[in-house]
Structures are given as C-alpha cells and as structure tokens.
Amino acid sequence: GEDVEQSLFLSVREGDSSVINCTYTDSSSTYLYWYKQEPGAGLQLLTYIFSNMDMKQDQRLTVLLNKKDKHLSLRIADTQTGDSAIYFCAERHSSASKIIFGSGTRLSIRP
Amino acid sequence: DTEVTQTPKHLVMGMTNKKSLKCEQHMGHRAMYWYKQKAKKPPELMFVYSYEKLSINESVPSRFSPECPNSSLLNLHLHALQPEDSALYLCASSQGEGTETQYFGPGTRLLVL
Numbered sequence: 001g002e003d004v005e006q007s008l009f010l011s012v013r014e015g016d017s018s019v020i021n022c023t024y025t026d027s028s029s030t031y032l033y034w035y036k037q038e039p040g041a042g043l044q045l046l047t048y049i050f051s052n053m054d055m056k057q058d059q060r061l062t063v064l065l066n067k068k069d070k071h072l073s074l075r076i077a078d079t080q081t082g083d084s085a086i087y088f089c090a091e092r093h094s095s096a097s098k099i100i101f102g103s104g105t106r107l108s109i110r111p
Numbered sequence: 112d113t114e115v116t117q118t119p120k121h122l123v124m125g126m127t128n129k130k131s132l133k134c135e136q137h138m139g140h141r142a143m144y145w146y147k148q149k150a151k152k153p154p155e156l157m158f159v160y161s162y163e164k165l166s167i168n169e170s171v172p173s174r175f176s177p178e179c180p181n182s183s184l185l186n187l188h189l190h191a192l193q194p195e196d197s198a199l200y201l202c203a204s205s206q207g208e209g210t211e212t213q214y215f216g217p218g219t220r221l222l223v224l
Contacts, residue, residue: 035215042115042201042218097161097208
C-alpha cells in the first residue's frame, strides 16, 4: 500500500541546519516532493527529486534519497525564522495524478 | 509565472446555502485539482480535471460539484454542506495529468455553520 511517514515536530536553533526525515512504503514511487506550508497558506513546492537520483541541491536545500531504505530527507542549511512552517513529504507514481502526502513536520526555530 | 489564485480567501456559509469556490491559473496547465485539508492534516485529493474533463473523483459526496468552464478556470460548487466540511480547500494545477509538478493556490478557508 501507499504510506508516507514523517515525524510531527522538529525544533532547531536559528543558524543551525534542519534535517526533516520521511519514509515511504511504495517502491514504485517515481517522484518525491517537499512542500512547505506556512500558517493559513497554501502549499509551496520547495523541491522534488526523481527516484533515479540520490541527491539534489538547491541553494540552502539538500534532498537525499536512499531508495533501498525508502528514506527521503530535506536538509535546510542556516535555518532562519522564515523557515518556520509545516513541511510535507509526498510521493507520486510516474503516470498517476494522485500525490500521497505525509502527515507533515512542524519546524520551529528557537533563537 | 507559477501562480494559482483562489477566491474567496475565506468563506462562511450555512448548511442551506449555495456557494462557489473559484480557482484560476494562467500557466497553460491542462490539469487542475481540488484538495481538501483539515486542520493539522495533509491535503486529500478530491477531484482531478484533465483537458477540462473530470478525470478523477475520489468518492466525494455530491454536495461538492466541480466544474471546469475552460482550461484556466476551475470551480467548486457547494450545496447543503455539513459542519464537518469546514476545511481549507486547495486548488492545484500541473502541465498535464501525471506530470511531475503540481502548483498550489493559497486556498479558501471554509467554515460551515
């Protein structure tokens, strides 16, 4: 079946790196996403990675994929107060419309 | 321009009211989606339109009626809703159904009294 799991909360000191982890169960997932949702707002696509990639870097964001363990992580370098949000991991098959979301990780930043 | 717009931003309605949510994109995307998000939960897919035709209905109750008048617009007509239908309703679009990136709008926060 399809299932995406994330821890619910993460607290990080400003300036440190944040690492948000995600596991998924469907080995045929082709696209893996990270979305950011600020309070009262819609979802902002942060980045995505194809299942044939191990890593993708985009400015402060680094996505690591371990396909064997079905583990995805998002690292945010130099975490800022503006990074406070809920981060959703999601997966999708190559020909499917439906995105399967994790429950979201609430990232809080402490001074 | 990767913007999906939604109106209204907030909506309060009674259980006997009829209202509509609107979504618009001008990215030339041919697939559009409605999602429902309850508080502290991830979004759940409701409907998918592909080339202005309903492609997927995730067993949504008939009190929710989607409509795609053209390739840029997607509506969600609401009638006889229940208080448990209160949620954030998100619209999204992508180049085609099954293409990699869905772009989301800011959502309409709906309260049913």
